[in-house]
Structure formats: structure tokens, C-alpha cells
């Protein structure tokens with residue numbers, strides 16, 4: 001199952017890390033939640049494939065280390081989500097549907 005596209009209503013904002021909002025629940029290192037709002041990455045699904053980092057035309061994503069997470073020990077963080085041009089390439093290339101992009105979400109939360 002991929003990222004919940006309605007996470008902003010189904011989850012709570014539990015703070016900020018690596019320059020983006022964290023949507024809980026979290027219980028590190030095993031449970032890390034969803035990261036970002038306009039460009040959202042479910043860290044608990046991300047397996048560090050890296051296609052989003054390679055394909056994003058405006059370099060929204062950075063690697064962050066997540067030692068001890070069961071899926072992967074690094075994650076694609078949407079650090080520069082405000083640069084996103086909504087091309088949806090990252091959504092299309094992610095092999096596990098860990099990414100959801102919605103430019104309207106910022107105004108709803």
C-alpha cells in the first residue's frame with residue numbers, strides 16, 4: 001500500500017525535521033511518519049530506490065540517514081519542496097508509491 005493522499009486529515013502534524021513538516025505517528029527509529037506537505041514522502045514506505053532524486057528536475061529531494069529503520073537506512077527527504085513544479089515525475093517513478101504531490105495541500109492545512 002502506498003502513501004495515504006489524505007494524510008493531512010488522517011494524521012497529526014508532530015513538528016519539523018530536516019526543514020519539512022513531520023506527520024505522525026512516529027516512534028524512531030522504526031516509525032518515521034510522512035515528511036513534507038506539498039511534496040510528501042512516507043518514510044515508512046520509502047526503500048531508498050533513489051529514482052526521485054535522479055529524476056526531479058529541480059532537485060527537491062536530499063538523502064537523510066535513518067539508521068535502524070526496517071525498510072532502508074536512508075530516505076528521500078523533500079527538503080526543497082517549495083521549488084516543486086508539479087511535474088509528477090517522482091510520483092510516477094517511485095516503485096513503492098511512497099510519494100504524493102499536491103500543490104493545493106499547503107493551503108488546506
Ligand code: SF4
Pocket residue numbers: 039055056057058059060083084085086087088089090091101
Ligand atoms: S513533482 Fe516533479 S518537481 Fe515536484 S518533487 Fe516531484 S519530480 Fe520534483
